[in-house]
Amino acid sequence: MQTVFIELGDRSYPIVIGPGLLGMASSFATLPPATSALIVTNTTVEPLYAQALRTSLEAKYAKVHGVVLPDGEEHKSWTTLNLIFDALLSQGCDRTTILFALGGGVVGDMTGFAAACYMRGVPFVQVPTTLLAQVDSSVGGKTGINHPLGKNMLGAFHQPLLVVCDLATLATLPARELSAGLAEVIKYGPIYDMAFMGWLEAHMDALRARDQAALAHAVRRSCEIKAEVVAQDERESGLRAILNFGHTFGHAIESGMGYGVWLHGEGVGVGMLMAAELSRRLNLLDAAFCARLRALVERAGLPVRAPVLDAQDNAGRYLELMRVDKKAQAGDIRFVLIDGPGKAVVRGAPDALVREVIDLCCATD
Amino acid sequence: MQTVFIELGDRSYPIVIGPGLLGMASSFATLPPATSALIVTNTTVEPLYAQALRTSLEAKYAKVHGVVLPDGEEHKSWTTLNLIFDALLSQGCDRTTILFALGGGVVGDMTGFAAACYMRGVPFVQVPTTLLAQVDSSVGGKTGINHPLGKNMLGAFHQPLLVVCDLATLATLPARELSAGLAEVIKYGPIYDMAFMGWLEAHMDALRARDQAALAHAVRRSCEIKAEVVAQDERESGLRAILNFGHTFGHAIESGMGYGVWLHGEGVGVGMLMAAELSRRLNLLDAAFCARLRALVERAGLPVRAPVLDAQDNAGRYLELMRVDKKAQAGDIRFVLIDGPGKAVVRGAPDALVREVIDLCCATD
Incomplete structure (x- = not known):
């Protein structure tokens, strides 16, 4: 496992990089206590990795909830964002809840923006499962959704507490998405x-x-x-x-x-x-x-x-x-x-x- | 005119208090330059004070746009918030736009939240026209909207650049709203x-x-x-x-x-x-x-x-x-x-x- 630090004063956080990290409880050991955790993922990633992440988090949090969003940039909208708010409110999640974004850039951007807005701000963790999210969108605190008149027009700067880049997830990435991620690397x-x-x-x-x-x-x-x-x-x-x-x-x-x-x-x-x-x-x-x-x-x-x-x-x-x-x-x-x-x-x-x-x-x- | 300062480091700002302030260009003299201004108000306040504010702002800003929201707490929703985003995007407003909230607590909370989210944050000014907004909601940077499952559940901390409390606007306030404002004073x-x-x-x-x-x-x-x-x-x-x-x-x-x-x-x-x-x-x-x-x-x-x-x-x-x-x-x-x-x-x-x-x-x- 390798670690890269983002130095932002009291908003500093580590990026941990290695194979199999999302299935290890130790990857999340540095996180603060919370009353509950909410895993936000999408229909493509959920069957692949949600259970492994849930098991890791159940070692630490008494309640681990989940919400599954539709997959794709065309769903990076207020309507989809509201699914996260509905899950938080219907589960009675309070200000000490931690959100976990499990997926690519769309899931990360929306989960981060939901965390920025919910009760005027709760913490969140990025668990990117695409190359694009691991090398770019999960790092740096840019969050948001699209508007019909422009991309990422609505959003917030909200830094995660931690980024966990599990390299093993790249094995299941479709070739087209691997190439798309390489653009951000290049x-x-x-x-x-x-x-x-x-x-x-x-x-x-x-x-x-x-x-x-x-x-x-x-x-x-x-x-x-x-x-x-x-x-x-x-x-x-x-x-x-x-x-x-x-x-x-x-x-x-x-x-x-x-x-x-x-x-x-x-x-x-x-x-x-x-x-x-x-x-x-x-x-x-x-x-x-x-x-x-x-x-x-x-x-x-x-x-x-x-x-x-x-x-x-x-x-x-x-x-x-x-x-x-x-x-x-x-x-x-x-x-x-x-x-x-x-x-x-x-x-x-x-x-x-x-x-x-x-x-x-x-x-x- | 009296001035109260909110001391928040690089987010500090003045609250100016006095009669007739919104009709005076000098009330806004300390604001930075911007490519355009957007006045956000509601159907009740617009006919009373929007023109006076517009005239004051036109002395400073080349373009002054406006958007009029429906009046009432029941409209403090995403649907209404989107009217502000639509106005900003359809007018091609960029990151140096300044929003002006002209109205009561609902207008102020929604304008502030829109400013917090638009392009991940643009500046805004509070011009509260109700007693409640002047003594409480326009000061302190709490912004947000309601969710069917809870009040002010979605929002942001986003401080205004300036608060202009025009005491003359209280003359047109319905008695019931004056009383409601007195609750926050008490x-x-x-x-x-x-x-x-x-x-x-x-x-x-x-x-x-x-x-x-x-x-x-x-x-x-x-x-x-x-x-x-x-x-x-x-x-x-x-x-x-x-x-x-x-x-x-x-x-x-x-x-x-x-x-x-x-x-x-x-x-x-x-x-x-x-x-x-x-x-x-x-x-x-x-x-x-x-x-x-x-x-x-x-x-x-x-x-x-x-x-x-x-x-x-x-x-x-x-x-x-x-x-x-x-x-x-x-x-x-x-x-x-x-x-x-x-x-x-x-x-x-x-x-x-x-x-x-x-x-x-x-x-x-």
Whole structure:
């Protein structure tokens, strides 16, 4: 077992990484006492891992309740969130209840937001079971739900007490979701650590073959980088925005295609290529790096061509969707761009250049 | 104009108190720049004060949007909250938008919660137009909505940037709402300041006649006491709970009767009498003080008899509703009791004693 610490003063917490952790009571030994625990999971993960987690928690908590949500980004809504509140209230859960998010990014984001809101805030623990959640969404305290007019528009910063990354859960992950998670792993190279990008190029085949040692390193190094960035800027007033590399274009794809059609990581994967291409057109990056990034994204099993969102005015539709991005200011879209390999910058770009990038990346050949 | 400061480190803010403040651009001079402002109000307050506030804000902000909510505690729900999100998103409001809550406690609680959640947090300003909101709910950062299973069950601690208490707005307040606000004013005496209770006994007629000097003192002193308590315990881990004197019984009445049938302040008024009676039965208080408090509540124009919530098992219904109170722990109801005049304590009580209190206070003669 390896441990990465997130240093946030009195909101600091550990991320523990290793195989089989969710089935071990010792993984949860550092948690405070509570009157009850609520496991929040989804219909896909519940039959695989809920009983093992329940057994671990029953060693510590007198009452362990559960609620099972529908699976998928399209269910990251108030209606689904309310299932968690209904479970908490109908079980009489009070302020000392601890919530456990068992699943991927959607379950983690919703459980964290429910914990932030319930009685104005109760503690929660992340038990991510997808690569994407282990390397990105379970760490850093961003929680929330989607609104029909924009992704993650409603939410809170609410840090977990603990993150338990059980690498054994990655064995059951569908190949498409493994690839989607690799997009968020790849992200850390161009924005922060080119040595890690080189390591990924050398180990991409091992990662896709689910080599345990390779996965352990990818998860640990991703969490380390995220921890370093979040510790410097918890509430994204500056530096933290670089973690959204690929997300401005990616969110437009997810939202424009309808939540759940493209996976979040798939949108981010092609979104990174679009952001890199935009960086190149702003003379921040050379064509060789764009090609290198594209090759790595493709080897991760991810799409490298962006979808057409509107047959009449495709670039206009992308721009319209990106203007409601949370980073936008006074209608100006803020892009996370690569300012030379290993360094990110957040800035605007002329619409005309952005349109060229969209036209190029959506082209059918 | 008088100013009371809430000292909360980098979340500190002023409460300004005086007649005509919402129509003066100078009241808002200390606020930071923003791309736009959104005035959130309700159907009752909008025709009275929205234009004056809009004019003040247009001196500072290039765009001033508005959204009008239905009036009443029964609308303090997710459905109504979503009207605020729809307005923000349809107007393309970004992270530098400032929300303005123009209205009573319901508008303030919902606007604050919307500001806490929108894009994981945007700033907001309280412009309370009811006595209850000016002396209590607009100060201290508690925000939220009701759930069918419990009052204020979903919410956030989110401090405003500024509170503007325009005393002129109290002139248009219906008498029933003025009385409801006086319940929250009276509260500060038994729990914290018996000199203030004496002042209220001497000035209750002037307050009900809306004497401006008397109202100014009542609002200022109430805000001062609340500021002192909140500064010591922002997130209600201890001391702050004393501000809920009368609220445990009061919330049961509000929820049991159906939101909007009894006003919040009416529930708190009779709830204080029930909590005082429970204190007496626990030998914390004498009968003379209970009679004195009852006389003051009655002179404020408030009901002094609790409603019957269930013809078969009234006390059982009260207890059931109180067990979902946010202060409850492991099913034990925590009451705010008076431990001698001017001092509050939070503790449990035997069900049998609580039943006696309910039976007595609901008795028809």
